[in-house]
Amino acid sequence: MTPTNPQSLETIYLHDYQTPAYLVESVDLLFQLAPSATRVISQVRFCRNADRKAVEPLQLDGEQVKLLSLKLDGVVLDPADYRMTAEGLSIAEVPESFLLEVETEIDPASNTALEGLYLSSGNFCTQCEAQGFRKMTYYPDRPDVMAKFRVRVEAERSAYPVLLSNGNLIEAGGLSAGRHFAQWEDPFPKPCYLFALVAGNLACIEDRFTTRSGRDILLQIYVEQRNRELCGHAMLSLQKSMQWDEEVYGLEYDLDRYMIVAVDDFNMGAMENKGLNIFNSKYVLARPEVATDSDFLGVEAVIGHEYFHNYTGNRVTCRDWFQLSLKEGLTVFRDQEFSADLNSTAVKRIDDVRILRQSQFPEDAGPMAHPVRPASYVEINNFYTVTVYNKGAELIRMQQALLGREVFNRGVRHYLRKHDGQAVTTDDFVAALEECSGRDLSQFRRWYAQAGTPRVALETRYDAARKEYRIVCRQSCPATPDRSAKEPFQIPLAIGLLGAAGGDLPLKLAGEEVSEGTTLVLDLQQAEQEFVFEGVAEEPILSPLRGFSAPVILEYSQPDEELAFRMAHDSDAFNRWEAAQQLAQCELLAALDDSDASPLSDLFVKSWTQTLGDRQADGSLLTQLLTLPSEVYLGEQMSAIDPGRIHRVRKAARHQLATAGRKLLLERYRAGRDTQAYGLDSRQVGKRSLKNFCLSLLMLLEDAEVVELCLQQYEFAGNMTDRLVALTCLTSSALPQRQTILDDFYQRWQQQPLVVDKWFTLQATADRDTICTDVAALLEHPAFTFDNPNRVRSLIGAFAAGNPAGFHQADGAGYRFLTEQILLLNQRNPQVAARMALPLSRWKRFEPVRSTFMRQQLEELRQQELSRDLFEIISKSLK
Ligand code: 7ML
Ligand code: ZN
16 A cells, blocks of 8 residues: 555646656567566657757656666666656656666565556456556656557466467567567557556457458457356457447457456456456356346446447547546447447436436535546546546537437547547547537537536426417536536437327427427527427427436426326336336335335326336336336435435335235236246346346235245246346345355355355345344455455445445444445555445435444544545545
8 A cells, every 4th residue: 555645645637737748659568477576677768749848857657666777778877867756756867869778576466456467366467547557667657648569478388378468469489497478569559558468377268350341350358267158248249349339430440359358356347458458357257147137238338348448548548637538438428329229228228327316416416526527636546437437428428419410420430530549638529529510519518627417497388379388497506526606508408298199299499490300409508598389289298308318407396197197108218217217206205204104106006007017118128117216316315315214115115016016016027937048138138127126026025925936036047137136035035044045055156256246245235134244244254355356345335335224224333334344445455445435425415313423434534544545535525
């Protein structure tokens, strides 16, 4: 751990950005690998940046590395010639162009932070984004320094038969003393955060892809030998990604080889290193027996995401880390569209909006709120956030809505051509869209600079005599830590008008042509703005914010009957779901104030039952429509969150639905059981999803018939999706078989780390009064370890972020537990520790008793010696 010292806690500001004083022409790296003492020898050709006149010092970043030697144009530098700090070294005087040779020694075996070069299951691998390269050698570790890399890897042959780095393999061969080498060359200039190296004993699964211009690409997935049968879905997903990017954006892969390596120990999901992606094995390995349907979708999405980075991130990269959303927002948008095209658009959109509302809106309303393009940071790793990623993707989506698909698409292609090989800004992206469309997006740019979730209040009025329908829109945005006064946003507000018969009415804005289609995008720009529709034959029912066309909180109260109507008839599938959510939300929140055992109205139960009986609709969509708003989302609607009360009301409502719908739920459950071999097409996924939704609700009743069905499903499930749902239901029950079955599951799957993660998670998220002691006991389980981020997230992360009622137990036991674990992790892995602390940062939103307990834990943490990552989060939370 880098201890907190005043220097390392400096705030970095966007307005301090300066172009690099020296650029790199070429990099030659030699890695002599050994677990505890790896030698890194770098030869870098520097030249002074043409925009500089005066001689400036050469600044190199380097952290936790041992400097063995430093030579400039072949001459060893005397320590008096350069200045060294804990963060790097600077050489005061250098020629206009020169060769710098740096030799360092590092210790991958004791690298528990998993940044830079480290070991996972005995194999070497790297993670350099954002600033991991500086943990291997001294180098200008900033994305606007792009260079061509040549890399030679040397290691003992028996332990590390596979030696990989970016680009093309140039040469490989033997060395003395049982060692061997491989020489790699990447023809594309890149920033060092895209550097990668892998060495180990790995199996390789190969396939091919022929690009549309006829180039033959070798596709390789490297995994530990025991996982070689688990790569089929990842390979297929890669091929689909390549195909999709050609079809939709005309983008063809640019190297002859694409490699993916799966490792068990990884801080994030995956990494887009040029030609050599490194993945958390969670997003590569999948087979029906060990992975659920949603795991399969996750693999597809992440493989797509990393592949799409090859253009949006690698060919065109970020000027500085404030521009992170340039690549991440755009690439998330691309992976969302990819998944929507391959599966279901509506279901994908609902999932994405759920994430936005459950994670991003709260972030935007809390102490860690920041704009999509932040203006400052202390630790960049803390800015890989749902705001930068998911709200960033929403900004791209809004621009698509404003320009229209076709123009937007041309704009993206123009952006990629114009800036190929460059390191640019989010402004450059917007400017490229402007150039292509002729539109002025200057007001739109505020979305990048202002934090906070805008609120849009709607008022509607129908004039029957004039056949006019008016919508008045008022927007506002609450204060956030970055600024309190906000300028109005440009908001694309997609709307439709429904007639009493259920169909869409034609849309004609005053002074304009009748619009094509049944949905119109209103271009909201002022703080208050009125839209008048003409020729509206009957009083319409408004379907606002279709497809969630902007990341805003809508304030529009519609009568319950209209919501129920839209739930059944809205032609926008997303808005059917939205209407159902709103109806449920109103009733559940109203029920918080009394202790009624039946929180839902007859109207709701009737509409819900009708939906459940729909035999036409897709199963995945039905499941979404039938699912009540989550506890987290409901909590966000309260002025002071009381997780215990929310949990009780939501559970009572689910019990009410289970009771009222028992017969139909059983019928749909039985009809959903497999009659054919397991398949991943959306019809089968939908069927399983609805069937398992029915089972989960029915299990609340705990009657003998249902329990038997659940036990049967657990016992005879042919796939992990079904088995896990049954086990999850049993784990929250008080049935006598509970522990035996949990033990059985562990026995069956203990050799599969990803399944063991599920086993920890389902216990950490169970609905039990003893949950805090249950989770604490699981820390002692032999399979638990702090060394593996997935395992930490599966138990501690799942408990703190995925079990609101348990974690927020009123006596504060959950908070004290989390604090202890954060302190243990703080030493080992600052990035993961910092993420674990985020649930506490929301303390101000909770009712006074919990709020005080949470704050106490933050104070407690502040007393300790913290990593920079944790320090930033704790101190901002307490501001
Ligand atoms: C988002 C990633 C990181 C951090 C992956 C690490 C990445 C940075 C990396 C969506 C889908 C898959 C992974 C991620 C994610 C947090 C999230 N460049 O590619 O963005
Ligand atoms: Zn990414």
